[in-house]
Amino acid sequence: MNDIAEDDNDDFPKPQGELALQTIAMPADSNSDGDIFGGWLVSQMDLAGAVCANRLARGRVATVAIDSMVFLRPVAVGSVISCYTHVEDIGRSSMAIIVEVWAQHHSDTEPRKVTEGQFTFVAIDENRRTRPVPRTA
Ligand SMILES: CC(C)(COP(=O)(O)OP(=O)(O)OC[C@H]1O[C@@H](n2cnc3c(N)ncnc32)[C@H](O)[C@@H]1OP(=O)(O)O)[C@@H](O)C(=O)NCCC(=O)NCCS
Numbered sequence: 001m002n003d004i005a006e007d008d009n010d011d012f013p014k015p016q017g018e019l020a021l022q023t024i025a026m027p028a029d030s031n032s033d034g035d036i037f038g039g040w041l042v043s044q045m046d047l048a049g050a051v052c053a054n055r056l057a058r059g060r061v062a063t064v065a066i067d068s069m070v071f072l073r074p075v076a077v078g079s080v081i082s083c084y085t086h087v088e089d090i091g092r093s094s095m096a097i098i099v100e101v102w103a104q105h106h107s108d109t110e111p112r113k114v115t116e117g118q119f120t121f122v123a124i125d126e127n128r129r130t131r132p133v134p135r136t137a
Contacts, residue, residue, distance in 0.1 A: 015102050015113070017086030020048040025079045025103070036075035041115050042066070045099040048083030053095050053121035056087065057133050061121040064094065069117035079103040082111060088118060093130040095121045 021044060029040040046063055053061040075081070081103055088096040097119050104111035125131045 015082070015084040015100055015111075017084040017098065017100065018052070019082055020051040020085045020099075021081075021083040023081050025075055025077055025081055027077050030077050034077055036077065036079070038071055038115075041071070041075065041081075041101055042069065042117070044081060044083055045101060045115065045117055046119060048085055049097045049099050049119040049121060052085035052087065052097050053123075056090065056095055057121070057123035057131075059131075060124050060126070061095075062124050062128070063119060064122045065120040067096070067118040067120060069115070071115050073103075073112060073114045075103045075114050076105045079105045079108075080111075090133055092132055093123045095123070095133060097121065 023044060025036045025040075029036050031037060046066075050061060050063070081101060084100045084102065086098050088098050090096075099117055099119055100113055101115040102111040103114045123131050123133050
């Protein structure tokens with residue numbers, strides 16, 4: 001188990017960071033048993049991380065790495081999927097962003113964390129060359 005999984009307990013029940021993306025898990029995103037594909041969740045997480053990175057970089061970014069990923073619970077079709085992001089680190093051109101996914105089915109009383117991962121994005125220019133992340137004053 002890694003640190004991310006250890007953080008997921010009843011003492012740590014609230015999402016960390018800002019809501020970056022919200023959608024609904026549809027039947028087309030599921031396998032034959034009705035559980036949502038992990039790859040679809042990773043795709044939503046990449047989009048959510050990019051929303052955060054675009055804002056930080058004030059422009060184009062590319063995903064360079066997914067440094068950790070943990071799937072904590074299965075996701076049912078029809079669940080509302082909420083992706084939260086918080087910035088772990090900013091380098092010259094890179095931004096490490098933690099993305100948490102929380103899911104709530106209509107039969108659930110409250111959302112539960114289902115996935116968490118660290119995504120690294122790089123700020124790039126129109127020629128796909130790296131560029132510095134702007135520093136806020
Ligand atoms: C992103 C890309 C432009 C970076 O180019 P590069 O030649 O690796 O650039 P650098 O070696 O200078 O690394 C740039 C930054 O990324 C970081 N980085 C590179 N590889 C990394 C990795 N595997 N994990 C974490 N950070 C990494 C570097 O540490 C550096 O950070 P810093 O500028 O904050 O110090 C290039 O790798 C690329 O185009 N990759 C494909 C991106 C892509 O298609 N993504 C999927 C769709 S968006």
